Amino acid sequence: MSKKVLVIGEAREGSLRNVTFEAIAAGNIVSDGGEVVGVLCGAGDLSSMAQEMVYYGASRVITVANEELKTYTSDGYGQAIYQVIKDESPEGIIMGHTAIGKDVTPKLASRLESGLVSDATEVVVEDGNIVFTRPIYSGKAFEKKEITDGLVFATIRPNNIPALTRDDSLAGEVTEKEVEITNIRTIIKDVIKKSSEGVDLSEAKVIVAGGRGVKSSEGFEPLQELADTLNGTVGASRGACDAGYCDYSLQIGQTGKVVTPDLYIACGISGAIQHLAGMSNSKVIVAINKDPEANIFNVADYGIVGDLFDVVPKLIEEVKQMKVNA
Amino acid sequence: MNIFVLLKRTFDTEEKISVANGKIEDDSAEYIINPYDEYAVEEAIKIRDEHGGEVTVVTIGEEDAEKQLRTALAMGADQAVLINTEDDLEEGDQFTTVKILEAFFADRDVDLILGGNVAIDEASGQVGPRLAERLDMPCVTTITKIEIDGTTVTIDRDVEGDVEKVETSLPLLVTCQQGLNEPRYPSLPGIMKAKKKPLEELELDDLDLEEDDVEPKTKTTEIFLPPEKQAGKVLEGETADQVKELVSLLKTEAKVL
Ligand SMILES: Cc1cc2nc3c(=O)[nH]c(=O)nc-3n(C[C@H](O)[C@H](O)[C@H](O)COP(=O)(O)OP(=O)(O)OC[C@H]3O[C@@H](n4cnc5c(N)ncnc54)[C@H](O)[C@@H]3O)c2cc1C
Ligand SMILES: Cc1cc2nc3c(=O)[nH]c(=O)nc-3n(C[C@H](O)[C@H](O)[C@H](O)COP(=O)(O)OP(=O)(O)OC[C@H]3O[C@@H](n4cnc5c(N)ncnc54)[C@H](O)[C@@H]3O)c2cc1C
Numbered sequence: 001m002s003k004k005v006l007v008i009g010e011a012r013e014g015s016l017r018n019v020t021f022e023a024i025a026a027g028n029i030v031s032d033g034g035e036v037v038g039v040l041c042g043a044g045d046l047s048s049m050a051q052e053m054v055y056y057g058a059s060r061v062i063t064v065a066n067e068e069l070k071t072y073t074s075d076g077y078g079q080a081i082y083q084v085i086k087d088e089s090p091e092g093i094i095m096g097h098t099a100i101g102k103d104v105t106p107k108l109a110s111r112l113e114s115g116l117v118s119d120a121t122e123v124v125v126e127d128g129n130i131v132f133t134r135p136i137y138s139g140k141a142f143e144k145k146e147i148t149d150g151l152v153f154a155t156i157r158p159n160n161i162p163a164l165t166r167d168d169s170l171a172g173e174v175t176e177k178e179v180e181i182t183n184i185r186t187i188i189k190d191v192i193k194k195s196s197e198g199v200d201l202s203e204a205k206v207i208v209a210g211g212r213g214v215k216s217s218e219g220f221e222p223l224q225e226l227a228d229t230l231n232g233t234v235g236a237s238r239g240a241c242d243a244g245y246c247d248y249s250l251q252i253g254q255t256g257k258v259v260t261p262d263l264y265i266a267c268g269i270s271g272a273i274q275h276l277a278g279m280s281n282s283k284v285i286v287a288i289n290k291d292p293e294a295n296i297f298n299v300a301d302y303g304i305v306g307d308l309f310d311v312v313p314k315l316i317e318e319v320k321q322m323k324v325n326a
Numbered sequence: 327m328n329i330f331v332l333l334k335r336t337f338d339t340e341e342k343i344s345v346a347n348g349k350i351e352d353d354s355a356e357y358i359i360n361p362y363d364e365y366a367v368e369e370a371i372k373i374r375d376e377h378g379g380e381v382t383v384v385t386i387g388e389e390d391a392e393k394q395l396r397t398a399l400a401m402g403a404d405q406a407v408l409i410n411t412e413d414d415l416e417e418g419d420q421f422t423t424v425k426i427l428e429a430f431f432a433d434r435d436v437d438l439i440l441g442g443n444v445a446i447d448e449a450s451g452q453v454g455p456r457l458a459e460r461l462d463m464p465c466v467t468t469i470t471k472i473e474i475d476g477t478t479v480t481i482d483r484d485v486e487g488d489v490e491k492v493e494t495s496l497p498l499l500v501t502c503q504q505g506l507n508e509p510r511y512p513s514l515p516g517i518m519k520a521k522k523k524p525l526e527e528l529e530l531d532d533l534d535l536e537e538d539d540v541e542p543k544t545k546t547t548e549i550f551l552p553p554e555k556q557a558g559k560v561l562e563g564e565t566a567d568q569v570k571e572l573v574s575l576l577k578t579e580a581k582v583l
Binding site (some may be wrong): 073104105118136194280298319 | 337339340341342344345360362393417420421424446447448449450451452453454455456457458460464465466467468471480484485486487488489490491492493494495504505518541542543544545546547548549550551552555557558559560561565566568569572573575576577580582583
């Protein structure tokens, strides 16, 4: 049965996050031939980002610009999106499972008294039912989940559902909606940037991660260089964070970030089960460890047994060489 | 201050997972307090010690969850409530859980509710913000620091690695993130005292709820394990050759470069 689906877009530092396009693709599946309506909240001129959502497959886009939406607050965004939902009466809503998605979607679902499937990695239509797949027990198992009552509401994990190909011949209406926003109960006083510029870990295509084997914060420098060479970003085990070699914002695992990059290079990481919980679903895993018995080799596609301080610099050179030859 | 902690009993993080008859096997599993809820218990105790009041730990579950509640009492919480659904309900989801919690909080005086930002088993991360919405309270998720001064609350919030400085006020619901504190281990005297602390058991009836009121909005149709990973290739030879081979494999075989 075809459905009208709202896809809530998300911008970061002035441009749309990739997960927005993935959410449009998911919305397209859920809509089953119906309408995919993009929604974008923020301040100032949102029209070019809205246009971008059309090129990635939204049938039309509603923008909600308001000074109160310049920075995200759950009250502000909650009210804005709720008003759009009331106007549009959608049968489905899809958003990225990002910091914002995790914060706002449960509140909306609660207000609408609807179900919500969080952190889906796949969505398909089976015999007319919309079936989501999501990891449980930290990726040690998966479940298939359906909404049994009313609105089909879900968040999707970044990097899992492929976006549609951008097509700038696509056309769709962009409309502005005025909303009233009152009573924001949580005031953001300041934001201290700790994450490195550019890609967020959860959306990175390449991650070079370091563990206790990296031995110091200086030890992370070659890892950073390798990441830069591969247009990737740096992550870490809790061992490395606990030892103070890097910031906790880089931690990957059960109590850190969950990542699914195309390429994950683990350097000096033993592969504790709690670390694997955050990265074992990566598409390709490379392990560099001097202990041939390290558990990380059990999940790695390719392993190098050796000293990371010897291997990583050589790897940087080799990748640079490859780029020159290409 | 009336401080409440939402606590979920979960599998130990070390547990291997197996599936039988479409369900996660739980016969021999070791259970713990969801790690994020441990941060919540610790922070609640600290806040009570500084500002006075009482810490009540609440869980929805079955009889077995008493063990985790006793652990929280041994850490220093004052009392515990087990909302036992064993006899009343077969199925549930986040909607169910929050409907029950909403009924529990309906006639209670609340200043602060602390929960985990996510439970490591079903891991939706919905319960905290969903409940805040029902109770019409402000909600701050993934907090790494909290200070209370009168009814003004200042919070550090982790947003994908960046730190947001937030100001809000009581009554309030927060969800805890790693980095908030180092949960204490229960001391021996703590464990002794915990045995005598009040642990109340409630059923749906006591909350004026019927089975129909809490009927889930979602259902799980299948549970399965991820495909076994094939043994990887450990490269051999001189480091320089291994590195060359690796780059070539990543390019031609894995096609990720
Ligand atoms: C409730 C709970 C939650 C947790 N959550 C997380 C989480 O989210 N993320 C996480 O990562 N951990 C988590 N942990 C911790 C986890 O159990 C491990 O302690 C941690 O992952 C170990 O980090 P590591 O691999 O860097 O360190 P280690 O286990 O000490 O391993 C270091 C590795 O480096 C290798 N090495 C040393 N020197 C070199 C060298 N020169 N070259 C190459 N290799 C070298 C060693 O052979 C070793 O294998 C959690 C634990 C608990 C109990
Ligand atoms: C009879 C019954 C059967 C159920 N069967 C299923 C099932 O088969 N599959 C399923 O997914 N869910 C089931 N549930 C619901 C489930 O037990 C969880 O409470 C709910 O799904 C939230 O889990 P979560 O891991 O998504 O929590 P999250 O939203 O990730 O948890 C965040 C935080 O909310 C709090 N919290 C979560 N759960 C509880 C709780 N039970 N008690 C107190 N605080 C809590 C904790 O502070 C936790 O850190 C059932 C519930 C009932 C009553």
